[in-house]
Amino acid sequence: MRKLAVLTGGGDCPGLNAVIRGIAKSAHQYGLEVLGIRDGFRGAVEGDFMPLTLNDVSGILPRGGTILGTTNRDNPFAYATNLNGVTQLLDRSDDVIRNLKERDVDALLAIGGDGSLNIALKFANKGLSVIGIPKTIDNDLMATDQTFGFQTAVDTAQEALDRLHSTAESHHRVMILEVMGRYAGWIALYAGVAGGADVILIPEIPYNLNRVAQSVQQRAKQGKKFSIIVVAEGAKPFGGEMVVERLVSGRFDPIKLGGIGAKLGNDLEEQFGMETRVTVLGHLQRGGSPNSYDRVLSTRYGVAAVDAALEKEFGIMVALQGRNIVRVPLNQAVDKLKKVPLTDPLLITARALGIEMGD
Amino acid sequence: MRKLAVLTGGGDCPGLNAVIRGIAKSAHQYGLEVLGIRDGFRGAVEGDFMPLTLNDVSGILPRGGTILGTTNRDNPFAYATNLNGVTQLLDRSDDVIRNLKERDVDALLAIGGDGSLNIALKFANKGLSVIGIPKTIDNDLMATDQTFGFQTAVDTAQEALDRLHSTAESHHRVMILEVMGRYAGWIALYAGVAGGADVILIPEIPYNLNRVAQSVQQRAKQGKKFSIIVVAEGAKPFGGEMVVERLVSGRFDPIKLGGIGAKLGNDLEEQFGMETRVTVLGHLQRGGSPNSYDRVLSTRYGVAAVDAALEKEFGIMVALQGRNIVRVPLNQAVDKLKKVPLTDPLLITARALGIEMGD
Amino acid sequence: MRKLAVLTGGGDCPGLNAVIRGIAKSAHQYGLEVLGIRDGFRGAVEGDFMPLTLNDVSGILPRGGTILGTTNRDNPFAYATNLNGVTQLLDRSDDVIRNLKERDVDALLAIGGDGSLNIALKFANKGLSVIGIPKTIDNDLMATDQTFGFQTAVDTAQEALDRLHSTAESHHRVMILEVMGRYAGWIALYAGVAGGADVILIPEIPYNLNRVAQSVQQRAKQGKKFSIIVVAEGAKPFGGEMVVERLVSGRFDPIKLGGIGAKLGNDLEEQFGMETRVTVLGHLQRGGSPNSYDRVLSTRYGVAAVDAALEKEFGIMVALQGRNIVRVPLNQAVDKLKKVPLTDPLLITARALGIEMGD
């Protein structure tokens, strides 16, 4: 084991740079060289590499984003390639393997979400020495207790709720905050409890608009003339469709056209005459400096991936289970979505506090 | 001079509570009693008052919003009143004067924007002892160098730009941030310079989409594959209309339907094939704890208003000019919009930095 | 079960108000009444109670400190009492029991550290229905995976490290940050990794000054002319004494006279000619708004304590184990200090990053 390569794929997430730094610093301790690959699997296909010395990772721990760049598109097994003026999707995976071999790379560390980990698994099946590091800001990966970036996103959403609180209270309004969470409501649930929300709507529990409205009216009767609603982008009314999926199937950004937050606000205004205001957090949740929790977790993931490489354990993903970082076979890790179960302790806590979950 | 009353009107703004506390604390030093009026002029009409002792204002300095509540609707001179089951707009200004007289209030301190200050002026013209304290988060009032809350809103917008920067850089995207500023681009200009924006679009300078696109393309040629655009909600394309006015004339919230940020993003995608992402800061700019600048300024406004009351100077508004708080006749202060002049020193600085202003 | 009473004891900690709110809100859901006791066990002896309705806990979730007040002194079993002009330590525990009985309190919820939990245990042994909620910002209680306030303190220390970094780098200096942790180095370890420290010194590992100096010199040789050292207040040189204990045995505050941080800085200057600057975080770690992690954890503790009361499980402490809040007998929970073991995963990670631990 003499040389590692690392790439970041998928949407950016606070902590990516901390993982990269953790890899570079611990590799240095063990006398390993590290190469960075630019823009995820695009750079792996195109041979776009850069050195990652101690100097290159100096000062990146607090910074959001990824110094390597990322894309959420390029797949080496179906890579958009210009052939005689026509763009075709070709299997370019051998280019990746050749690029790594030419640079004497002994193992590839792929930091990414389900898409990237699926590609990593395919490379593992082709015999490449691959180690996956899970990344999903939604924290919806079954194999790991927690993904990095999630806790920072929850902080961001909670701080937004703190801000909206004073406006809600001063103006006696219903303030709605739409947060990330297409298929799982973890950010909404955690930020909602942390931010003192009155209503939390998540994809796992289709909501009944009447219940939401009753909850707001009930508070008003008790003298609280405002309410705070947190809604995950993937939430949907009972019997209704998921707005985000409708939007994604088209070509538009949900933020531009208005997602579930906008729908909910309009519905409450039209059907119940409530004065509502909607805020969509959007990309603010991805940016910014990772909090200390995520910096520690990211660093641990990076170090653990180098440890696995040193012990020649490949085809695995590092994962947090309890207080330990463990190794999980990639083929057991991918495509396993972790939704909020109805028995989740925090969900039960939310109900015990009187938070309306919409059902 | 024995008793003051204070109310807050219009949209909430960081620093309202600091003004209220400044009034109550300095009034206490001079042996004056202070009453708070709930929900702006609504409480003045309805007689909804509360005491404001030292205890009532303890701990409110860091808090956003207003402990008195506010509305941006109720006008005592045209007050929605139910008469025999029919809602009519009646002149209820005499109710306000009677409510103040019944409680032995010697002077009314009105914290508010143009709407509230206009009402204050009308009361002054009816002989009431009124002092205005200017409030506009957009900082677009001619008579005062700076309004409280503005600097905090700029901080909030700049922090958002810091967050978007890392995503923009990691994904090689054009990130658009829409900030407040319906008629004046102060927030966009200050936050844009502070946040390192590449393009700043303000209502005062109708923008040329080609120039915006060229600026992004120019950067890409120099190796910067991302750009950050700040756009004030009231910005408009050259020859085009202002999206926010179109929306406001209807019944919908601009955030729900998509304002100028969404339009700009779509236009750059459709006409120039750029990958864009839009974030609308919206109400996040109004909430949160005021920064130290605004806490100091708000406190000074509050103290200065009590000073004016003690010296029986009424029909005036307190205003910051240079380092001093001065008094300006209300009739000269209202309805004077302060737009960004083309000769503004910071605008010239922005151009010297190479920031594209769209013209 | 109809009425609960709650008190907070020991040093303040971010999240205390969130626990109180969690108790009050879930108690309200179950139709229970809640009383607050002022200033820890002092109020229990003196009969200083206050109601805790939904209104009383409204808006306290983001606030540091405790609305109930706290002391780290008063022990009902040895309570400073003025008897005929002479202050004597008397057993006033029966006064506490009587005060609770007179107010029809069915169970006492005591939020506190080792001191308060020991008192709670004694009351349990006297037959009182007591439930403990653990509070130690140092996170050094064996029975629970994590205490609330710890993660916020780590955030605070990490943010301080981020600030010191730029000064260290600009001035080519050794910057030393002294953080809390009298007997356990958890804050130093977590904040050190999160803040990119070069050296971390904790009470569990007596440090060798030569190793610290060598590490700084080694970095200088590699072109890094600055170093960041985090030192827990309870750290001590190998063979030396703990400065904080020497100070505590006297009557002075360690911050005033200079603790281990000051000693380390002086030693590095005098023995190795290094330019050092020392910052003592002190009380800044206790204050401020809890982060989202601690708000969630605090809320869960509060709700879990009410659950235990409803199920009439007394003489226990609620504790986090894995993802669940469990119940631990008080007599097994107190006096069990959780130090950083040499096998701690994060300690091993720190070494793998090349962080000098002083041994």
Next chain:
Amino acid sequence: MRKLAVLTGGGDCPGLNAVIRGIAKSAHQYGLEVLGIRDGFRGAVEGDFMPLTLNDVSGILPRGGTILGTTNRDNPFAYATNLNGVTQLLDRSDDVIRNLKERDVDALLAIGGDGSLNIALKFANKGLSVIGIPKTIDNDLMATDQTFGFQTAVDTAQEALDRLHSTAESHHRVMILEVMGRYAGWIALYAGVAGGADVILIPEIPYNLNRVAQSVQQRAKQGKKFSIIVVAEGAKPFGGEMVVERLVSGRFDPIKLGGIGAKLGNDLEEQFGMETRVTVLGHLQRGGSPNSYDRVLSTRYGVAAVDAALEKEFGIMVALQGRNIVRVPLNQAVDKLKKVPLTDPLLITARALGIEMGD
């Protein structure tokens, strides 16, 4: 005018990098080349230069410190030089002039405090084309309304006061915060008003300990069992000496031995039996990301300095006066300390609020 050189001298300060970036970006617009000089005048003597292209300043706007490095020691007119094994202070100013000439530098931009600006003046008197940019976190330079970094330091101190507030209130204690300000109390005054301090002690007003104690006791009588005191490091008791000067004349860091904050705390404990806790903010005030106010001001200073160079106005310092950046002759700008006058509007406001100033 084809090439500029820039250096940073003296203690670091939030906004230094923003000035450097402002210089580099506007110089680029005008087709000028920029060189950076490392570690202030040390690099000027030793010939330690680096290029400052757009790429070099990319991403530095939000970062504290200075990418050029700084020292608060080296003076080319009395430069510690090793001659035959003996260190002597030699006039090396001609080396600086030669180094600049060799690199075809047309003008030197020196960012620094009184020390650096005095050196700049001497170079101007020797015929060098020099432009000064003022830097003092204490904001105590007469020629300019405001220096960059000050407002960020006030934010930092105010946030510390917010944190201490909750502990003070929960524990019924006197909390003392020592902030920067050796000869002028601007930070203490602004942060004290912004942070809701009860007592503010500044160098300009020697304090009477009895008055401080009475103010605390007066609050206790009114039911406020805690008080917050902000003290500038250069404050001193009436008739007493300045602790910071005593310490600086020796070899120790004031933070290590305890400055005026520690003295005040001890005095209040010993003479009045008050329970006090002292926090020394120290270097935390210098670090961290500049706030938006300082980023704008720093950027303006940088751009204005390039403007002056283009117009060949040398021997001057750029300064903020009202809303404009003006040019002040260096010989009129240096050695003019701006203390807080007794007629300062904010000082008068503080008294109107009932804040005890110690006199």
